Amino acid sequence: MATDRSGGAGVASPAAIRVVIADDHEVVLRGLSLTIAGEPDMRLLGAATNGTEVIALVAATQPDVVLLDIHMPNTDGIVAAATLRKAHPQLIILMLSSYSDDARIYAALRAGANGYLLKEMSGDALLAAIRAAARGEPQLHPKIAQRLMQRVMPPTDPLAQLSPREREVLRWIAHGFSNKEIAAATNLTEQTVKSYVREILSKLDVV
Known part of the structure; x- marks a missing residue:
C-alpha cells in the first residue's frame, strides 16, 4: 500500500x-x-x-x-x-x-x-x-515512563543506579514533557537533557 x-x-x-x-x-x-x-x-x-x-x-x-x-x-x-x-x-x-x-x-x-x-x-x-x-x-510514551518511574523507589530496584538528576529527568518524561520543555524547567541545555535520556535508557539496559 x-x-x-x-x-x-x-x-x-x-x-x-x-x-x-x-x-x-x-x-x-x-x-x-x-x-x-x-x-x-x-x-x-x-x-x-x-x-x-x-x-x-x-x-x-x-x-x-x-x-x-x-x-x-x-x-x-x-x-x-x-x-x-x-x-x-x-x-x-x-x-x-x-x-x-x-x-x-x-x-x-x-x-x-x-x-x-x-x-x-x-x-x-x-x-x-x-x-x-x-x-x-x-x-517513550508517558505511561511507559511512569511505569519505569515506579521502579525507582525500592532500594533494590535496578533504577537505584540512576543519579538524582537522571531521576529528575525521568520524572519530567513520565509527566509527558518533551526534551525542550525539560530543559527549560531544569535550566539545562536541550543537548544535556538528550544526553541524560540516553544515559537513563543505557542504565536500564534497553538500548
Whole structure:
C-alpha cells in the first residue's frame, strides 16, 4: 500500500520529515495517513501492511522516520526493526503498538528502535513525538515512563543506579514533557537533557 503525499496543500516544506508507516490494520493506516499527510512539515512516502513490505519500502524511499506496528504478518515489527537498523543506521524507528508490556518494549528497543509509543495517544501527541524523534530525541510514551518511574523507589530496584538528576529527568518524561520543555524547567541545555535520556535508557539496559 505505497503512496507519496506531501503535507499541507500538496506542497511539502523543503525540510519536511519524510515518513513511512506500517500496520496490518487498514483503519489504522488510513488514520495515520490522514494525520501525517495533513502536516506541512511532514511528507508521507508510503504505507505497508507487513514487515516484509516495509523493509522494501524503506529501501526504495529512504525516509527519515518509520512507524512500525509490532504484530504484522510475514515479518513482525521487531524483526523488521532489527533488519532496518542494520541496513539504515541513521533511520529513526518508532514502534507504535497497542501493547505496553516490558517484554515487547525491551525487545523493540534492543532491536534498534528509537522509541516506543502507544496507539492510545492522541494524533497531536503522535505528531509531536515524530518531530521530537526527528530531532534526535528518544521517545517513550508517558505511561511507559511512569511505569519505569515506579521502579525507582525500592532500594533494590535496578533504577537505584540512576543519579538524582537522571531521576529528575525521568520524572519530567513520565509527566509527558518533551526534551525542550525539560530543559527549560531544569535550566539545562536541550543537548544535556538528550544526553541524560540516553544515559537513563543505557542504565536500564534497553538500548
